[in-house]
Amino acid sequence: MTSLRHRGGRDMTLGLIGYGTIATELLATLQREVQAPLARLVCLARPEGAARATALLDRHAALATDRRVVHRTTDLAGLDLVVECAGQDALRAHGPAVLTAGIDLIVASVGALADDAFHTALRDAAVHGHARIHLPAGAVGGIDALKAAQLAGLDDVLYRGRKPPAAWKGTPAENLLDLDDLDGPRVFFTGSAGEAARSYPKNANVAAIVALAGLGFDATRVELAADPAIARNVHEIEFRSRAGTVAIRIENAPAPDNPRTSLGTAHSLARAVLNATAPLVI
The missing domain is CATH 3.30.360.10 (Dihydrodipicolinate Reductase; domain 2)
Known part of the structure; x- marks a missing residue:
């Protein structure tokens, strides 16, 4: 068991883009592994998906007492880390803005970077916001x-x-x-x-x-x-x-x-979240 604490010593704030299969397994894994709750857990969802996103956060209430569903990328401002697990379209729509706002981004939909123009735009956003793009291994090892x-x-x-x-x-x-x-x-x-x-x-x-x-x-x-x-x-x-x-x-x-x-994709994302705050990183 571990605690998700920002490098400054305070409890970490975490955002999700997506509320489907990968997000569900990711939160379940973090809830098993994390000893102390997050300061805040935020899920970005379309208005028509708000009820589903709210239910997802409520099922993992032990992760954070402050749980919010938001509908605009700007509502993620101030978070320490955001995990994209909603597909390439969602990454294109929200990834650059998250990075420009200075928030580190863990990316599940790595295939979107096959588009050279988008790849460049995402990297430029990270440089502009002094943020980092994390690309977990996902379903594979090695x-x-x-x-x-x-x-x-x-x-x-x-x-x-x-x-x-x-x-x-x-x-x-x-x-x-x-x-x-x-x-x-x-x-x-x-x-x-x-x-x-x-x-x-x-x-x-x-x-x-x-x-x-x-x-x-x-x-x-x-x-x-x-x-x-x-x-x-x-x-x-x-x-x-x-x-x-x-x-x-x-x-x-x-x-x-x-x-x-692959089920292992969510566990790879969870590892990336844990590594973002861990004193020992493997």
Whole structure:
């Protein structure tokens, strides 16, 4: 158990952009791990989502006695840290303003950074506001090793993503495969991480973080597949550098109410929140 305290010694204030699957698991994890409550917990939500956001905060009342649902980005002013877990559109709409206001931002929708113009705008906002953008590893591991290998000199990076067919419904894969009648694994996308992140924005955040830690969006190779024989989301990363060769395989349980999202994503965000105030950071 730990306490979320600002570096100045006071209790931390935390904001959320989003109130869905990832936000729910994030708050549940923090409530289990945090000993002392936050000074304030704020959720940015659309007016039509206010009731759902309020219910989410109330279910985690032990995290903060001061809980608020707000509808404007400006209402997040003064917070210590904001976590985006609502998708690429929400990040585009609110991320730059949060950073310009001097608030550090933890980003779940890393795939949005495949857009060079937005990537630049987000970084410029952080510089202007003297704030920091935190990009957690999300559903995968080994990003620390990949980033270190980048410093050594990378030769090649490949990311393979395999998920059950249901996880690809509502994506362009539906036009390429009969997802309800697959008799074996089928690769339906091969290309760059940038192409994957733009074409499969709700599925390819892993490809994006691999690209950002390694060779970039254009040079990182990606394969995406649907596999009826698996029940979990499988991520494989292979890379070669002057420092050696690494192969990583991870099987993530999908979120119960959203098979496109790996359950580990929320735990990665929780780790980033805890690390923001921890005296020992791993």
